[in-house]
Amino acid sequence: MPYPAGRHFLQIPGPTNVPDRVLRAISAPTIDHRGPDFARLTHDLLDNLKSIFRTTGPVVIYPSSGTGAWEAALVNTLSPGDRVLAFETGHFATLWRELATNLGLQVDFVLGDWRHGVDPDVVAERLGKDTGHAVRAVCVVHNETSTGVTSRVADVRAAIDRTGHPALLLVDTVSSLGSIDYRHDEWGVDVTVSCSQKGLMLPPGLGFNALSEKAVRAGATATLPRSYWDWQPILTANQRGFFPYTPPTNLLYGLRESMLLLAEEGLERVFERHTRHAAATRAAVRAWGLEVLCLDEREHSAALTAVLLPAEHDADKVREIILDRYDVSLGTGLGRLAGRVFRIGHLGALNDVSLAGTLAGVHMGLKLAGVPIDPGGIDAALRVLSGS
Known part of the structure; x- marks a missing residue:
């Protein structure tokens, strides 16, 4: 041109695209992240995020990309050498596998053609054969951003339940949260991973984990190294409306506005x-x-x-x-x-x-x-x- x-x-x-209302919200003056106004903002955000994830459990916010939220899901629930069942549905599923391998996890990777989602029957078959329950987690990308394929998470959950297997269900909703129907509690997801720059209509910079009670319990015995990503200090600080690190205050203003837009529609x-x-x-x-x-x-x-x-x-x-x-x-x-x-x-x-x-x-x-x-x-x- x-x-x-x-x-x-x-x-x-x-x-x-970031809506003008969200851009204007982000441009507001920064406030003291240890003051009472910020505490009110935090409580408001955490309460409203639950409705986006369709959960009554806690949601953790990180200053991070979706990749950071992936790592947080793994290091808070698993230990070195644990086995993970994952599926090659596209480029981002492959990256999640690489991240898990780099952390010292053993990944059973079901190969795919990048034109289909996770097959619930294969989930049931793999877990049914795992009579010793060596598989500790099943990793599923809900909406594979590289292929335009959405896996049927509810059917995956049903397949896990049919086998009676205790594996955790970890789901990536990076490009589906706020865009495609998703139900953390109803579908029995243990950790939902997401971020800010897709359906939430924000710039990059916020990562999220929505947690089940089972996932929180797993965190008490998981031994993968974690510090920045550790849920517990964040959950503890969140009770008072604060964070154990410097939060991205202006992105949080934008998050509040984007959730208002979603609620209005x-x-x-x-x-x-x-x-x-x-x-x-x-x-x-x-x-x-x-x-x-x-x-x-x-x-x-x-x-x-x-x-x-x-x-x-x-x-x-x-x-x-x-x-x-x-x-x-x-x-x-x-x-x-x-x-x-x-x-x-x-x-x-x-x-x-x-x-x-x-x-x-x-x-x-x-x-x-x-x-x-x-x-x-x-x-x-x-x-x-x-x-x-």
């Missing part, structure tokens, strides 16, 4: 909006004659859609053209999907018109890149949007 007039379309699957409507936008995006992709990466109709992500291009086209080159010509940022293919897919993020602060504009930019960019598409893709998406 000779000059990028208008707003930039940030349509990667996170970090997402209503979580169920937020989920319905994301589901509608995902359906419209898939309608466009299929009408263009392209392939959605996710193969199971039950597992399509409401937060993003990964688009698989024909082998003769480089997805990164297509992304480059779309960014340069139309000022639209799309997600790159990660790991084994590099150059093969681009990802359209449709989560966070997004409305129908913004999605339609995004898809129009993708449509024009595909044409300019020489990818053969049917011109009816945009109409297919608009029919979904206008019909709801």
Whole structure:
């Protein structure tokens, strides 16, 4: 573009666009993080976070990325040499495995094709054979950001229960919290991992762990080294409204505002909006004659859609053209999907018109890149949007 007039379309699957109200909240003056006003802020945040995670248990806030929250989930519940059952659903599941291995855990990694979520039957099969209960935790990525595939956590929980296995259930909701229906307590999750820069519509910088009673009990006997990530000093300080470290005060202001936005819309409507936008995006992709990466109709992500291009086209080159010509940022293919897919993020602060504009930019960019598409893709998406 000779000059990028208008707003930039940030349509990667996170970090997402930060609403103006949240930006203004973050810009408020910093206050004393050991004073009474801050204590009130902390209690308010922790109470409201429970409704986002759908839990009555404690939620821990870290100044961290989602990766930090991953590490916290592991080091607070496990000991060196413990076995963990994990599933190769995509790039981020692979990174979680690497983190666990680096911590000295033994990871039983079930290989996958990156086009399906966790198979609950395989969970039951693996745990059913583990009669000695050597597996201490099952790690599941709820919404795999690299593939646009959402695993069925409730079905995974049911599979664990069928075997009577005592393993903890640890779930990554980095790109699903606040975007896709998720129920920590109802689904029997022991540690839910998340962060700020996706469905919560904040800049990066906050990591979260939601904890079950079972997870807290596991922390009493876990012996992996931990200091900064240790839940107990944080939970103790939180009772008085404080933290055992310097908290990111201004991000916490933003968190309070983002939760107000979610509450004003209503979580169920937020989920319905994301589901509608995902359906419209898939309608466009299929009408263009392209392939959605996710193969199971039950597992399509409401937060993003990964688009698989024909082998003769480089997805990164297509992304480059779309960014340069139309000022639209799309997600790159990660790991084994590099150059093969681009990802359209449709989560966070997004409305129908913004999605339609995004898809129009993708449509024009595909044409300019020489990818053969049917011109009816945009109409297919608009029919979904206008019909709801």
